[in-house]
Amino acid sequence: MKFSSKVLKCGLSPMRKFHPYAVAAEAKGKKIYHLNIGQPDIETPKAYFDAVKHFDLPVLAYAPSPGIPELIEAIRKYYADLDMHFDAGDILITNGGSEALQIAMNCILDDGDEILIPEPFYPNYNTMAYTCGAKIHPIPTSPHDGYHYADRAKVEAEINEHTRAIMVTNPGNPTGAVLTPEEMRMMVDIAKAHDLFIIGDEAYREFVYAGEPLQSMGQFEDAAENVIVIDTVSKRFSACGARIGCMISRNKELMAQAMKYAQCRLSVPTLDQVAAAALYTVGPDYFAAVREEYKRRRDTVVSKLHEIPGVVCECPRGAFYIMAALPVDDADTFQKWLLEEFDDNGDTVMFAPGEPFYATPGKGKNEIRIAYVLKQADLERAMDLLAKGIAAYNAR
Structure with a gap:
């Protein structure tokens, strides 16, 4: 059967492509800290x-x-x-x-x-x-x-x-x-x-x-x-x-x-x-509180990333994402390894590998996108898992 040339050019979402690996990891009893999808945990009004x-x-x-x-x-x-x-x-x-x-x-x-x-x-x-x-x-x-x-x-x-x-x-x-x-x-x-x-x-x-x-x-x-x-x-x-x-x-x-x-x-x-x-009847107090919550989360993630040797990132001024370059050879391979082979006391972490965020071939290979949509304590744990994962991955 023939498929259109247009659909064949399309790829899977990097935010969702590792879902089968996540399901398999959770079936083995691992807890995953999800930083891969921008799904806020703030309560809907x-x-x-x-x-x-x-x-x-x-x-x-x-x-x-x-x-x-x-x-x-x-x-x-x-x-x-x-x-x-x-x-x-x-x-x-x-x-x-x-x-x-x-x-x-x-x-x-x-x-x-x-x-x-x-x-x-x-x-x-x-x-x-x-x-x-x-x-x-x-x-x-x-x-x-x-x-x-x-x-x-x-x-x-x-x-x-x-x-x-x-x-x-x-x-x-x-x-x-x-x-x-x-x-x-x-x-x-x-x-x-x-x-x-x-x-x-x-x-x-x-x-x-x-x-x-x-x-x-x-x-x-x-x-x-x-x-x-x-x-x-x-x-x-x-x-x-x-x-x-x-x-x-x-x-x-x-x-x-x-x-x-x-x-x-x-x-x-x-x-x-x-x-x-x-x-749209929600007032400005709602937005002010949500902004302050995300700002705290942003500051936590940036501070933790700056503690990891070899990570390159700037403090984002808006949204609830951060793009960072990691000291790894391939973020896609690293993510798969985190889900299949790594855990710390049964925990591991997910992010979105950076290469699909680029149109220029070869760019973003060692970059990741983090969505800081988890609560403060969970973000701190997720960043610690990322640091431990990088160290263990590069020591293989």
């Missing part, structure tokens, strides 16, 4: 579940393809409070931020096209681009300078006749890098100057740790035709299982094209939209 409990319509009907009005209005208000103003038609509700990204790429990419993305990047971007017949053209970075990429000459040097868009994750996954307001302005100006779309994947907007005001590519009204914002309730409200996101743009023609895909998939689940709308 009660407002979500209250809305589900109080839903009492006699029929669970299709929602409108653009999304239910109350959720669209809740999102509009959220942005208005940040002094960004959108019409209802500028917002398309999607099945998580992932579908928003896929729809956006399907609307703007064609066979042979390229999308410019700083590496390392969220690996599922690769799958999304390949399914459009396009590919990612990386903007190279290095762990030694904190994965900095916002340099106009550096970005423009990568633009060619195949470039259709630039995409940035801000705050960054997997690096935790955060653009300054001046750097955001510069990235938007590059897109305008070269007649490109610029996609801001802003799933982690609330998680910045130096007291910065919340920012969005959506604040640049002069780039209305260029800017696409991707948003989601998954991380902001610790509601990953709700699968509610949105695609936002003032580009009316783009949103009209996106509606074709929205109508093709019919609608986003009605009940989850109702409950997600209730999440």
Whole structure:
């Protein structure tokens, strides 16, 4: 049987590919500290579940393809409070931020096209681009300078006749890098100057740790035709299982094209939209407490990593991930070894190997992404396991 060339280019998620090894390790009685997937353990606000409990319509009907009005209005208000103003038609509700990204790429990419993305990047971007017949053209970075990429000459040097868009994750996954307001302005100006779309994947907007005001590519009204914002309730409200996101743009023609895909998939689940709308009633105290909790976790991980000889990492300024270079030959092989052959008093650790976060062949081979989504004591134990694992692996 023949499979499409597009699907054959796609790879498995590095966050999930070691699941069978984890199952086997747990079957042997090992306890695994999971740092591989960005699944927050922060409690989902009660407002979500209250809305589900109080839903009492006699029929669970299709929602409108653009999304239910109350959720669209809740999102509009959220942005208005940040002094960004959108019409209802500028917002398309999607099945998580992932579908928003896929729809956006399907609307703007064609066979042979390229999308410019700083590496390392969220690996599922690769799958999304390949399914459009396009590919990612990386903007190279290095762990030694904190994965900095916002340099106009550096970005423009990568633009060619195949470039259709630039995409940035801000705050960054997997690096935790955060653009300054001046750097955001510069990235938007590059897109305008070269007649490109610029996609801001802003799933982690609330998680910045130096007291910065919340920012969005959506604040640049002069780039209305260029800017696409991707948003989601998954991380902001610790509601990953709700699968509610949105695609936002003032580009009316783009949103009209996106509606074709929205109508093709019919609608986003009605009940989850109702409950997600209730999440937007959560006040600023919730976000302040969550930010402080993640900041403590970040500081714990960074401090512990800096104690391990040979590890290279910078303190992330946002999101809840850190990318680190380890003193090992191959992070993928190391991860498999940790699950199959290593334990300390029955415990071991999982992370996401770094190579799939790169488009440049051979890069990231000894790097890992850590999601600091565990409680303080668990993070400390996980970092100690990583240190012991590195020492034992290199002493084989």
